[in-house]
Structures are given as C-alpha cells and as structure tokens.
Amino acid sequence: MKILVCISKTPDTTAKIAFVEGNTKFDETAVQWIINPYDEWYALVRAIELKEKDPATIIHLVTVGGVDAEPIIRKALALGGDEAIRIDCNSNDSFTVANQIAAVAKEGAYDLIFTGKETIDFNSASIGSMLSALLDLPFISLATHFELNGNTASVKREIESGEETAEVNLPVIVSCQKGVAEQRIPNMRGIMAARSKPLKVLTAIETKASTSINHFDLPPAKSGVKLIDPENMDELVRLLKEEAKVI
Amino acid sequence: MVLVYIDQADQQIKKASLEALSYGAAIAQELGISVEALVLGTVQEDLTSLGKYGANKVHHLKNESLNSLDVKVHTNLVASIAKNLNATVLVFAQNFNGRAIAPAVAVKLEAGIVTGVCSLPNTTNGFVVTKTVFSGKAFAHIKIETPIKVIAINQNSFGLVEYNASTTVENIDLAIPAPSIKITKVEKIEGEIPLTEANLVVSGGRGLKGPENWGILLDLAKALGAATACSRPVSDSDWRPHHEHVGQTGIQIAPNLYIAIGISGAIQHLAGVNRSKTIVVINKDPEAPFFKAADYGVVGDAFEIVPKLTAAVLKAKTT
Ligand SMILES: Cc1cc2nc3c(=O)[nH]c(=O)nc-3n(C[C@H](O)[C@H](O)[C@H](O)COP(=O)(O)OP(=O)(O)OC[C@H]3O[C@@H](n4cnc5c(N)ncnc54)[C@H](O)[C@@H]3O)c2cc1C
Numbered sequence: 001m002k003i004l005v006c007i008s009k010t011p012d013t014t015a016k017i018a019f020v021e022g023n024t025k026f027d028e029t030a031v032q033w034i035i036n037p038y039d040e041w042y043a044l045v046r047a048i049e050l051k052e053k054d055p056a057t058i059i060h061l062v063t064v065g066g067v068d069a070e071p072i073i074r075k076a077l078a079l080g081g082d083e084a085i086r087i088d089c090n091s092n093d094s095f096t097v098a099n100q101i102a103a104v105a106k107e108g109a110y111d112l113i114f115t116g117k118e119t120i121d122f123n124s125a126s127i128g129s130m131l132s133a134l135l136d137l138p139f140i141s142l143a144t145h146f147e148l149n150g151n152t153a154s155v156k157r158e159i160e161s162g163e164e165t166a167e168v169n170l171p172v173i174v175s176c177q178k179g180v181a182e183q184r185i186p187n188m189r190g191i192m193a194a195r196s197k198p199l200k201v202l203t204a205i206e207t208k209a210s211t212s213i214n215h216f217d218l219p220p221a222k223s224g225v226k227l228i229d230p231e232n233m234d235e236l237v238r239l240l241k242e243e244a245k246v247i
Numbered sequence: 248m249v250l251v252y253i254d255q256a257d258q259q260i261k262k263a264s265l266e267a268l269s270y271g272a273a274i275a276q277e278l279g280i281s282v283e284a285l286v287l288g289t290v291q292e293d294l295t296s297l298g299k300y301g302a303n304k305v306h307h308l309k310n311e312s313l314n315s316l317d318v319k320v321h322t323n324l325v326a327s328i329a330k331n332l333n334a335t336v337l338v339f340a341q342n343f344n345g346r347a348i349a350p351a352v353a354v355k356l357e358a359g360i361v362t363g364v365c366s367l368p369n370t371t372n373g374f375v376v377t378k379t380v381f382s383g384k385a386f387a388h389i390k391i392e393t394p395i396k397v398i399a400i401n402q403n404s405f406g407l408v409e410y411n412a413s414t415t416v417e418n419i420d421l422a423i424p425a426p427s428i429k430i431t432k433v434e435k436i437e438g439e440i441p442l443t444e445a446n447l448v449v450s451g452g453r454g455l456k457g458p459e460n461w462g463i464l465l466d467l468a469k470a471l472g473a474a475t476a477c478s479r480p481v482s483d484s485d486w487r488p489h490h491e492h493v494g495q496t497g498i499q500i501a502p503n504l505y506i507a508i509g510i511s512g513a514i515q516h517l518a519g520v521n522r523s524k525t526i527v528v529i530n531k532d533p534e535a536p537f538f539k540a541a542d543y544g545v546v547g548d549a550f551e552i553v554p555k556l557t558a559a560v561l562k563a564k565t566t
Binding site (some may be wrong): 237 | 315316344347355358360381390391427432444492515518528541551562
C-alpha cells in the first residue's frame, strides 16, 4: 500500500489577517505557520493509522511551496510518514498546484491520495477534485470515515441530508474532514526521527496559471453591538422584525 | 452561454442551485448572452419552473443512476455537455456536490475556476470575481484568465432573484459512463432543516453546561423555524451531533440570522459564522469577544433569557 498525503502550509487560525503591497499580498509579518488543520488532523493521521495496521504501508507527504514550507513538512514527518517531497513552486493558483502534485502522483503510482477538505487560507477546496480529472481517478470528497478492505475502500461522505457510504476500488483520491481521524500531538521520538527522514526537493513542471490575484480586501467593520435589556425580549423580537428584517 | 449546474438531493432541486441560477442569469444579462440550466438525474419538480429564476432553456439528462454523485461520472458528463453546448461560463453552487465536481470540470474544459465566490463578476477589465478567503475574514478579487470560466458561488451570498423567463426543456441523449463508486448505505437525518440551507440558525456553546439543557435552545429554534448549530467543544463532547459543529473546522454558514447562546466567540468559531447577515449574542459575560462581532447583544444568564425570547417570538407570531 502506497499513500500520498497532500500537505499545505497555512497561517495559524488566530493569525491577524492584513495585506501589504497595495493589498496584493498577505502580510506575513509575525504570522505563525501551521500545517493546514484538515491535512494534519484528518488526512495525515488516518494515513498513519493505516500504516500502524499494515506496517508494509509506505506514506509519502507532498507539499507545493518554497523553502519556507520545509519546517511545516518536517513537523508533519514528526507525526509520521516515511518521506517528504517538496515541489519548489510558489503559486496561489489551484490549477498550478494540482498539476505539480499530479506529476508526483503519476510517478509514484499511489494506491491512495489523501487531501484535507480545504485549506484554511484560500478555502478553495479544489485540489482533490482537480487531481481526479488530471489523473482520471475516482474522487470522494468530504469523507467522515475511511476503511480499507484489501483493494477496496469503504468511505463515508457527507451529503446534503446526512451521510452515505461508498465502496470504491483503489486507486482513489479522498478529501478528509472531521470524523476520519483524531488529532495527534507529535512526541519526542517522532520529532527526532523526522530529522533524518528524506525530504526530496523537485523542480516544478511548466504550467500556465489560469487565475491571478487582483487584490484583497477586508470586510467592513460591524457598526457596533446594540445591547438589549434582558427583561425586554419583545424589543429584541421587534428589532429583528422591523430593523434587521430577518424574521 | 452561461450554463448553470442544477444540483439535487432526494430528487429535489436544491435551493443553492436556484441561487446559482439567479446568479448565472445576472451574469448572462450583463454579458448579453443566454443562461441555460443543466439537470442530471430524475427530479420531482417540473423543470420548466426553472424559468422562474431565469433559465432560457433546461438541458436534462434523465437517468436515475445520476441521482447520487459519482465525481468521475458527473464530471465527464458535465464537461462534455458544456463543450457540446459551447458554454463560456459555468456556474455551480459551492455545496457538497458542487465543490466536489466544479474543479474537475474546470480541468476538463481547460477553464480557470474560482470557488467560494460571493459577488457578481466585474467585467470592466477582464473577468474578476470576489471570493471569501481566510475563512470569511477577507476577500480576494481574482481574475480568471481563460476563455471559459467556472464559478462556484457560496450559499446565501447572492439570494434568489425571480426573472420569470419562459423556458423549454430539452432531453439530452448521452451514454452514461461506467460508475467509479458504489453507494452501499445512506443514513439520512430526517426532519431537520439542513444547516447550510437554513435562513435562521440558533446555536449553543459550552455556556449551556450540558446536553440536558438543550431544551431551551430547541424550543427557541422551533418557535423561529430555525436550524440548530453548536460550537466545537460542544460537538467534541458529544453534547450535540458532529454535523452541527460550525466554525473554521466545521461548517461555514451564512444565514440571515445567527443567534449564539453561551458561545464566547473565539476567532475559529467566528470564521464559520461571520458571513451571517445579522448576529445576536446572548452571553453572561459582557467582555465575551462575540459581542464585538454582534449586531444585537443581551448580557445575562441564558437560562433566564432564552425562554423569555422564545415566549416573545411566539407572542409576536400571534399578534
Ligand atoms: C485550530 C483550531 C480550530 C478550531 N475550530 C473551531 C471551530 O470550527 N468551531 C468552534 O466553535 N471552535 C473552534 N475552535 C475552538 C475555539 O478556539 C474555542 O475554544 C471554542 O469555540 C469555544 O467554544 P464555546 O464558545 O462554546 O466555549 P467557551 O469558550 O468556554 O465559552 C462559553 C461561553 O459561555 C458563556 N456562558 C457561561 N455560562 C453562561 C450562561 N449561564 N448564560 C450565558 N452565557 C454563559 C461564557 O461567558 C463564555 O463566553 C478551534 C480551535 C483551534 C485551535
């Protein structure tokens, strides 16, 4: 069993969101970087669990980014995984990123490709779906449960009115969310081991971006809260009806 | 031509798709082209009703096997139909199915895609759409550089717009590719308003102390006809089901009204609800950060306030 886990570097969930250079760039000053939570908590941990069940399993982690992504991928290796691949490419265009990963995936002949549900910075939720078209593989998005039975996977996914279970033959691409696994904290042994795990750097393949960022902006600030007397809920209902017009 | 993908669940057209259609019709108007709808599978509605939200024509591939999503199958069909029809703009709802197939369809059409879109494109200088980024904390204005454009719009970001166009339904005759997955089990949550489609949401946090206290919240939700949600620790402790968890690592919602009861308003929680039109916060701590993001606030004990609010809602209904 060979598993590829896609890892993205994202700002910490409490990072201050601001922009520089005429609002065309995210302000990275004082930002703490983390592994995208969906990639770490669900995709990576589930892959590690599968390896614990079947030690012959090989896990590769892949990230698309500059040298500054290396501490993040080492952090991921501290949780688990055999080897990491960094594709040297800085892009905000999902199609470019998906193409880079697809090139690695083709080369590696993986049985399973895991991604997180989305990244918490661009929230595009596009990589898994794009990989499915680029690699011509089945894709199951928003998985909440994942089991392997030999050469087939049984995957629970979220749908509009609940959940459904799908059976699929490998290879398959799965985007993972809450339910697939539980967050783990790396231990000292893992951190030490990660230092000597191979981290391969690949040059990016040629692609043409299909989108470009024009600029960013922030939502207008709220005008301030209107406090209502706890003894006068009729007043709150009136405001919701007549002022906010939402009920 | 603008082609809008109409999504269904249980053979019913989703509200999010009608919103996507309204949005597609607005783009078509702006560009002076037509807007057409694409329906896969069997649905109960009369498809000419899609004219209400602007469809000039409805293309229907009527085949029961398409009622549940198979990304590979749906992607191939949507891409080849879009090609045949020469669609130049494709619109999807950014819901469960839309987010699964729209990026793959874009790849097949060699089209640029922006997901999580929340406004109409600006076409004065190219084709620029606005999307939410950093979990709703900011917007990015993104230019699509390719001749064909694919857009997936956030739910509740544009609203339903009625055009009352007259429309015809054309059946598509196309071979269905072999399935790539097999659905073996479906577990439905019956009788609840799906959180992502709800206009009104009542949500509870750790301040409610335990699952046994949820009655007051459920009563309020019932009085309003609202869906229910919760903060992460509440679902982590199994006080409430996981599908109610909203926030950065849960569901992101944008209802007209979000009532937060006993929730402190941590940044990760706000990331899931800050696109709500109106936010009401009920919290006993006047310093709770949620008040900064709220439109209306009530400082006090939820156990006293919520039943009073429910009574006031019911009273207002009868008068
Ligand atoms: C990476 C990461 C991701 C996260 N993702 C999410 C997410 O997606 N969603 C999410 O919700 N959280 C998320 N969190 C957790 C988040 O940081 C907060 O811990 C969480 O939202 C707090 O939940 P709470 O408001 O219910 O509880 P608390 O913070 O404990 O707040 C309880 C509130 O109830 C009030 N209260 C107490 N008693 C009463 C009473 N009788 N009447 C009225 N008010 C009362 C208190 O004043 C307090 O403000 C995430 C955290 C991290 C680190």
